[in-house]
Amino acid sequence: MLEHIRIVMVGTTHPGNIGAAARAMNTMGLSDLRLVAPLHYPHAEASSRASGSAHILMQAQVSDSLDEALADATLVVGTSARQRRIPWPCLSPRQLGARVAEGSGSEKIAILFGREDRGLTNDELHRCHYHVAIPTNPDYGVLNVAAAVQLLSYELRLALLGDAEGDLAPLRDSAHRMPLPELEWDSPRAGAAEVEQFIGHFERAISAAGFIDPAAPGHVMTRMRRLFQRAHPDQVEINILRGILTQFEQHLPPPAPQD
Amino acid sequence: MLEHIRIVMVGTTHPGNIGAAARAMNTMGLSDLRLVAPLHYPHAEASSRASGSAHILMQAQVSDSLDEALADATLVVGTSARQRRIPWPCLSPRQLGARVAEGSGSEKIAILFGREDRGLTNDELHRCHYHVAIPTNPDYGVLNVAAAVQLLSYELRLALLGDAEGDLAPLRDSAHRMPLPELEWDSPRAGAAEVEQFIGHFERAISAAGFIDPAAPGHVMTRMRRLFQRAHPDQVEINILRGILTQFEQHLPPPAPQD
Structure with a gap:
């Protein structure tokens, strides 16, 4: 159910954040991690912070270019702390969950996380169908990148699987769903x-x-x-x-x- | 609105996690941190991981006992990965947000986070009115403690303030309508x-x-x-x-x- 979601870390500076992101993914049942031009990788600090999630690091493909990491993706989402000059279709993390739950199975979804100090470039953000902004303290919106991976993975898990105790099931009911034209389409989506x-x-x-x-x-x-x-x-x-x-x-x- | 929420870290082993938790709190607008018997504190690693949130560490009171940290709390909530032998009133993170939003202003709420390796003791959990379990991968439920602080702080922020941009407000309404991405677009839609x-x-x-x-x-x-x-x-x-x-x-x- 969560196999079609890929976490793409772009230009990550601190290897510890890569390990922490792998662990965050694992706690929520995600496993497809791609690293685009990480500064230091592989690295002992990444392995250490991954804790019991070394297999996700082992399987993580490292690419030089974003193109390679996105080649087969049909829905590309970029995390962004601030609104850019040209507005882009924007979702909250919870709305992203609802959107992904709608198309589950038929899409390959890539979620991009940028550099620790300056996020994704405008060119990278322009590759995305949607931008996601995590609601934050207006005076300090600087989430650690692995913490951002944790939050979005959590929202995706809830949207796709619900809570084990079933108390979130209402969120998956039809009333919360956005109808999507892409369902039962006559031709596969372009990658x-x-x-x-x-x-x-x-x-x-x-x-x-x-x-x-x-x-x-x-x-x-x-x-x-x-x-x-x-x-x-x-x-x-x-x-x-x-x-x-x-x-x-x-x-x-x-x-x-x-x- | 969030001043009445206190994060209480009990017996934290790694000082880096204290710093990361301070940062996580700050991104969501929380600032009241208490440390009960931290193993190494103060510590350079805590300050480093706190990033721009050093003021939260500076203000954080360190106590020897949980009693001291909870003295003025009217609602005590403990995070717990697993169901204990004696069932306790249990909330999901989102339910906790709803519960806290109900009583906002009239309560002093303390949320307890346990040791990295074994969480809260049974005695500590028995001090709580509610237990909160974050829904996780059944095969790997071991969230980093700062990541758990991040998730609960996020749910509390959303429940108490909604999204600053207002785009989550509809999600709390009955219809859960998806706002159109074209809202606040830079050019009027073509007729x-x-x-x-x-x-x-x-x-x-x-x-x-x-x-x-x-x-x-x-x-x-x-x-x-x-x-x-x-x-x-x-x-x-x-x-x-x-x-x-x-x-x-x-x-x-x-x-x-x-x-």
Whole structure:
């Protein structure tokens, strides 16, 4: 039930936090951990803080790039302490639980946690369908990254499995559910890599057409990325969109060499 | 609103956990920490893990006995991983939040967290009005003590204050409606007429480019309409999309006369 949830730690500085996050995941029944460019890893401090959860560290894949860690993800969620300039669809941790419970089984969900000192970059946040902000003290909102993993894992466990004692079962009743168009869809959802390839293609095509200056794309690509992420395209839709771009490109002057 | 909640750490072994608990409390707006017979305290590791929450450690009273830490408490709650031999009134963390919210202001609430290796003793648990068990993986229920402080502080904050942004308030209402992510968006949503005009423009442009035969568009336009409707575009997005179409059209052969 929780196997389709992946915790992705990006650029983690302190190896102890990686171990503590593995332990936090384990207490809530999560086990799929990916590490993107950790500063110090493997490390004795990670193993020590993992306590009885060394198997999660052992299985954790380390990637150089976020793309690799997200390739098969169909729903990407980024944790963020503050609202960014361009608003993004945003969920509370509890709303994330409800959203994930809706699509369970049919989605591969990646939840991104950023660097201890500065979180996720704007580019990384723009890869996400949703941002999640943990409600905090307005005077001190700096959760430890493993504590944030603990809280979200807890909310996901409750949303997906309920409480063992059954007293949270009402939260899973129909009244609390947000209807999702993605249920019983006619085509599989596109994975993050397919969507990225489409967005790259889109940017090249509108640059070649002269709509944006590739050296100074401004907010156009950010807004278009937000739009397409929000729509959660399926594979057929991505194929159609790419076919349309290719068709337009045939009418454009020959492109300058790509670098 | 949260001043009447005290976190009591009993017999804590690792000073780092005391610092991490202070930080966890601070992120959720709690500040009253008591330490009963900590093994090593004060300690550099406690200060280091407290991060920006040193003032909570500075104010934390250290007691030799639990009695001293509980003297003025009117409601005492003990955290416990497992059911003890003699059943006790037991709450989930969320139920604790609801219970504390009921009596807010009129009670002094102490929440006890036990030793890293063996929790609270039976005698200590018998001092409590309620026991709280955090729902965990049945195969690995060993939360770090600071992580447990983080989770309970979070549930108490939500129960007493809701989310600062107000987006959790609906979750406490009967309907549990999901607020739309588009709330507080940076641009007004496009109206149906604008979306229709865009879709008409889209169809003309991809026909002119030769991607569909306007006499037999097949399912392409149905799928593209479904995609764009689902995304609920805002007015800026629609304007960008139409600008892109216009730019592509300038590279196409002159259109056949529209009818």
